[in-house]
Amino acid sequence: MKIIDRYLLKAIIPSFLISFGFILFLLFMSQIFYLAEIFIARRVPFIIALKILFYLLPSITALSLPLAFMAGVLTGLARLSSDGEIDAMKALGLSPDRIFRPVFMLGLFLWMLSMSFTFWITPAANYRWLQTMVHSVLSRTNLEIEPGLFVESIPRKVIFVEDRSEDGRWRRIFLYQPEEDNKAQIVLARSGALAVVPEKKEALLLLENGQVYGLNFASPEVLILNNFEKLEQTVDLQKLIENYSLEKRAREKSIGELWKDWQEFKNKISSDTFDRRLTLTELNKRFSLPATCLIFVFLGVGLGWRKWPGGRFGAQALSLVVLLIYYVLLIFGEEAAIKGSQPPWLAMWLPNGLIFLFGLYTYFSTFRGEKTFLKFKLKNFKLIAQKIFSARRKSVRINTVYQDRFAFLPKLVDRYIVVRFLKVSILIFAILFLILILMNFFQQLELLKETQKPIRLLFLYIWYKLPEFILYAGLITILVAPCLVFGYLYRHNEISALMTLGISYFRVIFPVVVIIAFLSWPAFVLQDKVISHSNARADEILNIISDRPVKSFTLVSHYWIRNTNDNQYYHYDLLDPLRKKLDRFLVLELDTQSFKLKKIIYATEAQIGRNELKLQSGWIREFKDDSSFYLPFTTTEMRLPQAEKYFIKEWKEPANMTLNELKLYIQDLEKTGYRATRFILEAELRKAFSLSFLVLGMISLASVGLVGRRGFILPLGLSLLGGFIYWESLAIFRSLGITEALPPFLAAWGPQIIFFLAACYFLFNSRT
Structure with a gap:
């Protein structure tokens, strides 16, 4: 390899690697918080968290390589241009064709590397990621019961634990279990614990020293009351685990598997189907995306060879616009191909063809001289730049004259640093912002x-994510x-x-x-x-x-609320905030000393007032010693200060x-x-x-x-x-x-x- 080739690659490759590192870091910012949470909060082994991170890399790499290559070529050549080295090459008689060779060789290498990712590495990693998530993360049940919270993660059980001792045992447990035929069980226990048996995929709920109250809302005059010293209940953890399909989708299939699917679709007599269009679109995409590495060679050399107003920033701003146009065309083309309104091969290759034609124009126009390329716009930019710099020279002279009078104002050095910092920051921000939008899309x-x-839903989703980006x-x-x-x-x-x-x-x-x-x-x-x-x-x-x-998230649930002032638990099935009405309203009042039920109030409907609840069609059962008294009612009123504050509020x-x-x-x-x-x-x-x-x-x-x-x-x-x-x-x-x-x-x-x-x-x- 000749010296000039090594020198050019030395200028481009570091810029490419830095751009690639930017993109990876940017896209992993949101993933890092999730990985840390599953590692610590869900107790997933550290090696599993690293595997999940590792399996995400290939899909991001496949999308990042063309972007990073384009940015690397432009940044490297623009640096040579700003240092006058491109002008020196021109003076020595070197043509853009001579610069093109090493850049093309680098693009050819990245094209083959990108092909290996889209053909085999990325699909395999995507499937491994899916398997790891299903077997090691999504299948894990987090049964951590936090004191002071109503826990409804266990099917058909609501658990509330008031306190937890240093050894991890619960104290003062409330358990509500709805049953069939309009029945329910209320369990109160002074102590207890939850023992998970992973090999059997079950857990044992161990409760001590309590009572079980059996309620029948259809026959409220009947009550079943049992005392216990020890009570064990088995919790089937299989019910807590959602069933996820491990069947390979198009993005998890290698190029060979996609081709096999395509051959099967071709042999079928059935007309055009969604799966057929999706497979053919994915096949074309596996070829068209890596091909951009070759197309960007013409575009990068064509833009990097000439001098731009603003130096490297002007060239990178134009490349940003070109990349935006390319990916927008690709997105809309893919959507059109899947819907069947456009042939898949045309949808996937049309953006490449347009960018290739633009790249050829920029590349071959360099042989005819820079003045023939966008002459009118360059002239306008030059005039604007002259006006700006002339204004800056005036301001420098004025500030020099009044330097002593306005010593507190920013000095020339400050303005020089700030202007350069803002120019670089705005460009980098625009590039990163665009990358975040495209990659998330x-x-x-x-x-x-x-x-x-x-697809309008996806655009709307991106619109609301823009502040985070x-x-x-x-x-x-x-x-x-x-x-x-x-x-x-x-x-x-x-x-x-x-x-x-x-x-x-x-x-x-x-x-x-x-x-x-x-x-x-x-x-x-x-x-x-x-x-x-x-x-x-x-x-x-x-x-x-x-x-x-x-x-609709709530920490204490829309359905369960605790009032510590009166040691009461409130439960309802439905809330109508406009009519301020509760359906199937239940009140459970506990005795603070004995931790036993003191009173049960049930109403089919409750109207929420300012400081009271107006109950309709229900009953009251009061407990005293070992006996209880049942009293039905048509209407009654329950005193509750600031009742609206308990029930009518927005949960987020x-x-x-x-x-x-x-x-x-x-x-x-x-x-x-x-x-x-x-x-x-x-x-x-x-x-x-x-x-x-x-x-x-x-x-x-x-x-x-x-x-x-x-x-x-x-x-x-x-x-x-x-x-x-x-x-x-x-x-x-x-x-x-x-x-x-x-x-x-x-x-x-x-x-x-x-x-x-x-x-x-x-x-x-x-x-x-």
């Missing part, structure tokens, strides 16, 4: 193809942009020149630190006010796409509440005697997470300060490594907080404090 598109739902793209931008900016300044000895003038490294990075610190407040507002609501709507749409029932997931809603909800829970640990943790996480921008920014600046003189590749890699460890620590500490292994404050603020202090330590040890 493709991931959910597989689900949409199976359920055959309209903005937050994630912003976090990675803050981790990456300082490395690129200050790495560039180190590479061109600008940092050394400033130090020679007596300006320390701390003073140089000061405006960037101010910008990053300022972003913490918008990040908190975005997370608290916008994402909390938009993600709830996105989850509802995803449930519709996947044919899952829309969940903690992650879907704002910080103010969480605080109010925590107060309500604590008043009613419930443990609000999960909600306190969510509130602390909400406040602590807003500092992630500052922590990631400090990690990036510390990486540049330590190894910035060795180029921008090493500090960027160090920054990405630090960011990954920090993100993993956030997930682990959060999972430890959920399991109550750590208090909420420490689980939320621990990673922020540790990594902020570590980043400050390394930053202060850098050469200033």
Whole structure:
């Protein structure tokens, strides 16, 4: 290999690897929290969690390789152009054809690598991922009974445990078991435990010193009461495990299996079917997606050879638009092919053909000179740039004249750093934001193809996920942009020149630190006010796409509520919040000393008042010593202060509440005697997470300060490594907080404090 080829590859390959690392890190951000939760909260072995992570890699790699290759070619060639090396090559008589050869060889290698992924590696990994999830994760039952909560995960049982001793035994257990023929059992026990037998896939519910009350709502005058010293009940864990199909779908089949399916469809006499179209579309996609690596060679060399207004940023902005057009065409083409409105081969290859034609035009236009390519637009951009720079020169002269009068204003160095930082940040943010949209779209598109739902639902889902994408793209931008900016300044000895003038490294990075610190407040507002609501709507749409029932979550359940003031349990079958009406309302009042039933009230209907409940068509049974008294009623009134507050309120997931809603909800829970640990943790996480921008920014600046003189590749890699460890620590500490292994404050603020202090330590040890 000649020197020029090695030199070009040396400029392109590091940029390709960094772009590839960006995409992987970005797409794994949301997965890391899930993996930490199943590892800690669901007690899945660590090796299984690593397997799940490993099996996700091939599908993400297959989609990321073309994107990373395009970004690597453009970034590498644009760097050579900005350093004047492309002009030197032109002066030596080198043509774009000479640059094309090594880039084409790299593209050919990546094309073959991508083909191996789409043909064999990705389908096999997808199926292994499905098997691991079904056998090792989804089949696990989490029977952790948390004191202070109504637990309804066990079929046909509702368990409430007031307290738990240090050895893990329960104290003061309430158990409600509905039965057939309008009957129910109420079990009260002073102590108990749950013993899981994994080999038999069952569990034993062991209760001691209690009573069993048998109720018959059809004949309420009849009551069965039994005392017990020990009571054992078997819980069949098989009923807790959903049945998941392990049959291979199109995305889990290798190219050979897809071809075999296609041959079977061809031999069938039946007309065009959904499975036939899906198989043929998937076959064409397995070939067309890797082919983009070859197509992007023409486009990358054509765009990278010429100088653009704005340097590498102008070229990357145009490539961003081209990639967006390509993937939008691919998405709509795939949808049209599955529906049968377009031939699969045309739908999958049309985007490639259009981008290939555009790439050929950009490539061969370089031989005719740069002025013939987009001449009018380049001229306009040049005029705009001249006006901007002339305005900047005027402002520099004005600020120089009044420098002493306005000494508190940002200096020339600050403006220079800020402008460069903002230019790099905006470009990186746009690229990462687009990648998040495209990758999530493709991931959910597989689900949409199976359920055959309209594609507008997927667009609506992505629309509601945009705030979350903005937050994630912003976090990675803050981790990456300082490395690129200050790495560039180190590479061109600008940092050394400033130090020679007596300006320390701390003073140089000061405006960037101010910008990053300022972003913490918008990040908190975005997370608290916008994402909390938009993600709830996105989850509802995803449930519709996947044919899952829309969940209505509540910590204490819509159906069971405890009043600690009167030691009462309330249960109802149906709530009509508009009419303020409860159907089949049941009240169980317990004696605090003996932990026995004191009173049972049942009403077929209850009207909710301000401080009372108006009960209709029911009965009351009071217990005294070993006897009970039964009294039916047509209408009666039950005193309950702030009755509306108990029943009529909007229930949400903690992650879907704002910080103010969480605080109010925590107060309500604590008043009613419930443990609000999960909600306190969510509130602390909400406040602590807003500092992630500052922590990631400090990690990036510390990486540049330590190894910035060795180029921008090493500090960027160090920054990405630090960011990954920090993100993993956030997930682990959060999972430890959920399991109550750590208090909420420490689980939320621990990673922020540790990594902020570590980043400050390394930053202060850098050469200033």
